[in-house]
Amino acid sequence: MDLGQELWSRSMLYSDPPDHTRLRSLVNKAFVPRIVENLRPNIEKLSSSLLDSIDRSGPFDLMKGYAAPFPALVIAELLGVDISYRERFKNWSNDIVKGMDASLSQDDWSKSMKATMALASYFTDLIDEKKRNPGIDLVSQLIEAEEKEDRLGPDELLGMCLLLLVAGHETTTNLIGNGFYNLLKHRGKFKELQADRSIMHTAVEEMLRFESPVQRMGRVAKEDVMLSGTKIPKGSMVAGVIGSANRDPAVFPEPESFNLRGVKNQHVAFGKGIHFCLGSPLQGWRVLSLLMACSTVFQRRN
Ligand code: HEM
Numbered sequence: 001m002d003l004g005q006e007l008w009s010r011s012m013l014y015s016d017p018p019d020h021t022r023l024r025s026l027v028n029k030a031f032v033p034r035i036v037e038n039l040r041p042n043i044e045k046l047s048s049s050l051l052d053s054i055d056r057s058g059p060f061d062l063m064k065g066y067a068a069p070f071p072a073l074v075i076a077e078l079l080g081v082d083i084s085y086r087e088r089f090k091n092w093s094n095d096i097v098k099g100m101d102a103s104l105s106q107d108d109w110s111k112s113m114k115a116t117m118a119l120a121s122y123f124t125d126l127i128d129e130k131k132r133n134p135g136i137d138l139v140s141q142l143i144e145a146e147e148k149e150d151r152l153g154p155d156e157l158l159g160m161c162l163l164l165l166v167a168g169h170e171t172t173t174n175l176i177g178n179g180f181y182n183l184l185k186h187r188g189k190f191k192e193l194q195a196d197r198s199i200m201h202t203a204v205e206e207m208l209r210f211e212s213p214v215q216r217m218g219r220v221a222k223e224d225v226m227l228s229g230t231k232i233p234k235g236s237m238v239a240g241v242i243g244s245a246n247r248d249p250a251v252f253p254e255p256e257s258f259n260l261r262g263v264k265n266q267h268v269a270f271g272k273g274i275h276f277c278l279g280s281p282l283q284g285w286r287v288l289s290l291l292m293a294c295s296t297v298f299q300r301r302n
Contacts, residue, residue, distance in 0.1 A: 002113060003117065003120075004112070004113040004114075004116035004117055004120070005113070006155070007116060007120055007155060007158055007159045007162060008116065008159065008162070008163075009159075010153075010155045010156045010158075010159035011023075011156075011159035011160060011162060011163040012024050012027075012159075012160070012163065012275075013163055013167070013275060017274070020274060020275075021274075022151060023152070023156060023160065024274075024278070026142065026145050026151065026152060026160075027138070027142070027160065027164070027278060028278070037284065039074070039077060039078065039285065040284065040285070040288070042077055043074055043077075043285045043288060043289070044288065044292075046070065046073045046074065046077070047070060047288065047289050047292045047293075048292060050065065050066050050069060050070055050073070051065075051066060051292060051293060051296050053065070054066065054296065056296065062176070062177070062180055062293065062297060063173070063176075063177050066176065066293055067172075067173045067176035067177045067180075068090055068173050069086060069090070070172070070173075070176065070289055071168050071169050071171075071172035071173055072086040072089050072090050072093075072169060073086060074168070074172075074282075074285060075089075075164070075165055075168050075169065076089070078137070078138055078164075079137055079138050079139050079161070079164060079165060080130070080135050080136075080137025080138065080139050080140060081122075081126060081139070081165070082126075085122070088118075088122075089119075089165060089169070090169065091115070092115040092116075092118055092119045092166075093115075093119075093165065093166045093169040093170060094169075094170065095108075095111045095112050095114070095115035096112050096115045096116055096119070096162075096166050097112075097166065097169075097170045098111065098112060099111065099112020099113065099115075099116075100112070116162065119162055119165065119166075120158055120162060123139075123158055123161040123162065123165075124158065126139060126161075127139065127143060127157065127158070127161070130143055131143055131147075138164070139161060142157055142160060142161070143157065167277075167278070167279060168279050168282070170213075171213045171214055171279075172213070172286065174213035174214075175204075175207060175208065175213045175286060176289065176290065176293065178207060178210075178211035178213065179203075179204070179207035179211075179290060180293070180297060181211070182207065182210060182211055182258055183294075183297075184297075186258050189258055189260055190298065192260060193260055193294065194294065194295075194298045197291060197294070199260055199261055200287050200290060200291050200294075201283075201287055202260060202261055202262055202263065202265065203260040203261075203290075204283065204286055204287050204290060205262070205265040205267065206258060206259060206260050206262055206265060207290075208246075208267055208269035208270075209246045209252070209265055209267035209269060210246070210258050211243075212242045212243045212246050212267070212269045213269065214242055214269065214271075215241065215242055215243040216239045216240060216241045216242055216243070217239070217240050217242065217271055217275075218237060218238070218239055218240075219237075219238045219239075219240065220235065220236070220237055220238070221233065221234055221235060221236050221238060222234065242268055242269060242271070245268050246267045246268060246269060251266060
């Protein structure tokens with residue numbers, strides 16, 4: 001295993017209990033809704049400054065101007081990393097995520113490992129700096145856990161920083177991109193949302209279901225399993241297709257319709273079980289960012 005792979009294997013996403021339980025409990029408290037709510041004023045400022053900087057006199061690129069930079073800025077804020085690196089974070093993140101795809105090429109894999117090492121080197125310097133000058137950010141809190149409580153090894157600390165930076169990037173960019181793609185395809189729904197913005201909460205849940213930002217997740221069977229009459233032998237790779245589960249007619253009465261007012265939306269866009277998305281309580285800032293972008297796009301299209 002090379003060093004990049006080794007670092008990822010130390011992150012909670014690729015860990016089983018008891019390591020997973022220990023790692024997750026260290027960051028769980030940083031994601032409680034109260035802390036997320038404290039970030040709200042900054043998120044609002046970041047969101048409106050991005051939207052204001054878009055030239056709306058003609059057609060504009062929402063992905064480049066908003067969907068891509070917005071999550072990078074919020075996560076930078078949360079972790080206490082340098083905002084001027086956001087372009088690099090985005091590129092490293094994109095290369096890393098491509099390397100996690102089941103259908104990757106040798107080139108994708110090399111790029112992914114190179115990006116992991118670049119990001120790891122950035123975080124190594126940042127950790128040294130924060131050890132000297134701690135702040136109130138998440139990286140400083142994790143360093144404290146590493147130093148005082150002896151509950152987080154140095155490689156685990158690095159793996160945690162990598163995961164937190166990468167996990168929220170592409171997922172949130174995809175949500176904003178897919179969400180607006182579907183609003184523009186379903187113009188009546190877009191008008192409905194613009195007329196009654198109080199439905200944005202259920203609308204975001206529907207965007208997560210209808211065109212899920214993460215389409216599948218991988219697992220390795222730890223033992224022989226029988227699933228719906230098929231035997232999955234121990235050691236085999238299994239892909240859980242979230243996009244398909246979220247259009248399951250046994251769960252959703254009208255899976256193919258884009259219904260922004262659905263009340264009981266039991267989608268699995270954030271996964272299921274012990275690896276259920278740590279960033280799911282950040283729903284407030286997803287709603288806010290989409291609300292703010294909604295007016296901008298709507299004004300332009302009408
Ligand atoms: C629309 C946005 C997002 C979606 C759709 C999403 C989706 C997911 C999914 C499906 C998983 C489970 C993966 C698996 O079981 O293999 C997951 C895990 C995770 N997500 Fe998210 N995510 C989003 C945003 C975020 C954000 C903003 C963060 C943090 C800043 C984050 C942090 C994590 C972490 C750390 C895990 C691993 C949890 C564990 O292993 O216990 N996610 N996410």
